[in-house]
Amino acid sequence: MNKYLKLAVLLMVASCGGGSSQAPRNLDNACLLAREKPQYYSAMKRTEARWGVPVHVQMATIHQESKFVGTAKTPYRFALGVIPLGRTSSAYGYSQALDSTWDDYREATRRFSAKRNRIQDATDFMGWYMDGTSKKLGVSKYDARGQYLAYHEGRSGYANGSHNSKGWLLAVADKVQTRANMYQSQLRACGK
16 A cells, blocks of 8 residues: 555544544633634634524533533433333434424524534524523523523423422533533633
């Protein structure tokens, strides 16, 4: 094999590893995250400009949903502990959007080629969904806790108060708000 063919094969194999859906190394520092993955920060800024959802709210929600892993999926369910029954839901990607909600988004925005494992599409989806939550339910786009609860339960579930009987979910939503506050402070400190 000549040296150019070997180099081409090496480059092709190297390009397969670590793709853009690999999580950033430091998830606890918004500035380092933005520096390591500038395309993530750019996507979130575009979403903020289009839908009015602040970067720190998007970051905290994505952290909770997928830890910034673009190919994240829900775990499998098992019968009798060993027989696989499929995944717990159709949630997928950075935003963990369900198939049906993703289809609604693509139809409403006419973005039929959008993919859940592409950060710019995932953040745009999140902005679209949170903008709708703000308009329909009056939840501020700066309220990471309220937006997360409506995101997790769906707007109807949130409006019906389904989250109020789920202590574990309320605790998670509190963590999302705390992380959003942390990210907001960090982004201000580094001039983002």
